[in-house]
Amino acid sequence: MSDIFCGIDFGTTNSSVALSDGQKVQVLDLDPSNTNVTSLPSLLYISKDGEHIVGRDAANTFIDRNVDREVVVKQVDLGIHIQGYVGGEGDNSYGVTQRKDSFDFTEAVNAKAMVEVNSPGRLFQSLKTLLRMKEFKGTEVFGTNFQIEELTAIVLRKIKTEVDKKAGRSIEKAVFGRPVRFSTREEENQIAERRLRTAADLAGFKDIQFFYEPVGACVEYAMIEEKKQRLLVVDIGGGTFDVCIMEFGGQSGTAERLKNSKILSVSGIPIAGDAIDQEIIREKMFPCFGSNARYGPANLRFPQYLFNSIIDWQNIYKLNTEETINWLIAAESSSDSSEQVRALRALIQRNFGYPLARAVETAKIELSSYPKTHIEFQKTDIGISEPIEQSEMAHIIEHMLEKMEESLQEAENLAGINPNEVDCILTTGGTSLIPAVRNMLKNRYGHDKLHQRDTFTSVAAGLAIVAQHT
Numbered sequence: 053m054s055d056i057f058c059g060i061d062f063g064t065t066n067s068s069v070a071l072s073d074g075q076k077v078q079v080l081d082l083d084p085s086n087t088n089v090t091s092l093p094s095l096l097y098i099s100k101d102g103e104h105i106v107g108r109d110a111a112n113t114f115i116d117r118n119v120d121r122e123v124v125v126k127q128v129d130l131g132i133h134i135q136g137y138v139g140g141e142g143d144n145s146y147g148v149t150q151r152k153d154s155f156d157f158t159e160a161v162n163a164k165a166m167v168e169v170n171s172p173g174r175l176f177q178s179l180k181t182l183l184r185m186k187e188f189k190g191t192e193v194f195g196t197n198f199q200i201e202e203l204t205a206i207v208l209r210k211i212k213t214e215v216d217k218k219a220g221r222s223i224e225k226a227v228f229g230r231p232v233r234f235s236t237r238e239e240e241n242q243i244a245e246r247r248l249r250t251a252a253d254l255a256g257f258k259d260i261q262f263f264y265e266p267v268g269a270c271v272e273y274a275m276i277e278e279k280k281q282r283l284l285v286v287d288i289g290g291g292t293f294d295v296c297i298m299e300f301g302g303q304s305g306t307a308e309r310l311k312n313s314k315i316l317s318v319s320g321i322p323i324a325g326d327a328i329d330q331e332i333i334r335e336k337m338f339p340c341f342g343s344n345a346r347y348g349p350a351n352l353r354f355p356q357y358l359f360n361s362i363i364d365w366q367n368i369y370k371l372n373t374e375e376t377i378n379w380l381i382a383a384e385s386s387s388d389s390s391e392q393v394r395a396l397r398a399l400i401q402r403n404f405g406y407p408l409a410r411a412v413e414t415a416k417i418e419l420s421s422y423p424k425t426h427i428e429f430q431k432t433d434i435g436i437s438e439p440i441e442q443s444e445m446a447h448i449i450e451h452m453l454e455k456m457e458e459s460l461q462e463a464e465n466l467a468g469i470n471p472n473e474v475d476c477i478l479t480t481g482g483t484s485l486i487p488a489v490r491n492m493l494k495n496r497y498g499h500d501k502l503h504q505r506d507t508f509t510s511v512a513a514g515l516a517i518v519a520q521h522t
Contacts, residue, residue: 059515065290184244208255225259232320266296272514281475288483317466342392365405398433446488
């Protein structure tokens with residue numbers, strides 16, 4: 053029985069997997085419902101009756117069952133009692149620490165929360181980003197508590213099913229990609245890797261190795277290139293911006309090329325596609341929902357917390373309380389931007405948050421091919437056709453581009469080289485297609501050095517080769 057080597061790129065937005073038999077590498081089809089069948093959207097939908105749906109079907113099911121329905125929320129008792137001390141503390145001007153028994157009395161406060169009561173299911177996205185968040189250990193889904201590792205394992209189990217089907221047997225050994233930095237905090241880096249390892253184990257992979265994703269893209273390039281050169285790989289997906297500088301040894305045969313290659317440095321920051329989408333929403337969508345509106349006799353500005361909730365569509369339903377909706381209705385009647393305020397109310401009441409996020413993402417992708425486009429969002433009481441140009445988006449994400457360039461400079465400093473000493477720039481990941489990102493790279497390294505690898509699968513292919521040689 054011949055060996056099968058498996059490389060898995062579990063991404064914030066999309067995931068892919070490749071297998072090697074020692075002779076050739078094949079990227080597997082993972083999602084027949086997706087436009088790119090080799091790319092599995094890292095999405096999970098859990099229905100009220102316990103159904104688990106992964107990939108593009110998860111998004112489609114969420115839209116079919118959840119969007120354009122009125123959300124109902126209620127306040128529930130969490131069953132948690134918080135001890136509070138009530139009464140005067142007296143004069144503490146001398147820095148004397150007051151004893152607890154000097155308070156008048158204590159009382160237990162019941163902790164409560166707003167929850168949606170008529171949801172047919174929940175959609176989870178960007179699970180990879182949640183892995184690093186120490187405070188996010190799990191969530192209750194229709195009475196069942198899921199740890200973040202369990203949610204991630206459901207997506208990985210879909211990948212393992214396709215791997216086993218292609219291999220004709222259970223494959224338990226795999227090399228998983230990981231970003232250079234899940235987080236700028238080392239503790240969160242360790243937490244994220246540990247959680248991903250646990251999730252992979254729960255999915256059925258028992259022999260797990262981790263390898264930097266941008267280095268995986270370097271290895272993929274080794275399959276086709278024999279020329280000796282200094283490579284810089286930029287891998288930008290949904291959650292992270294990763295860099296690898298590698299001294300690539302040009303030899304005949306992949307094994308010899310890798311043997312004669314050396315990693316000079318790696319760098320990275322947790323800023324990428326998801327953060328760019330959020331900035332576009334802030335700059336282009338907020339005004340469409342009344343962020344600049346005024347209301348009432350005093351001509352007051354609208355509360356900004358309403359719009360900050362739009363950034364994360366999964367939390368918009370929390371605004372759908374009787375108090376907030378009634379306030380919006382009253383404010384609309386005295387506002388100088390009644391149409392925008394009505395649109396905000398519709399966004400909240402009709403659960404349009406996810407389609408709005410998709411519309412923004414679609415426009416961002418279109419700007420990779422066209423100098424300008426529109427963010428189109430036509431729903432009940434919402435009519436948005438907001439123009440956006442490449443130059444405008446470059447301005448919106450200017451502060452992010454500066455952070456990316458700092459990460460490039462860090463990698464150069466660690467490698468002990470200057471930008472002009474890089475021979476070839478390889479880019480991978482969907483966010484690397486953004487013109488502002490590519491222009492930043494061209495201006496730093498030269499227009500003729502930039503080469504685009506397969507946007508979604510080059511890392512997985514490289515990881516499969518790594519699995520073969522480790």
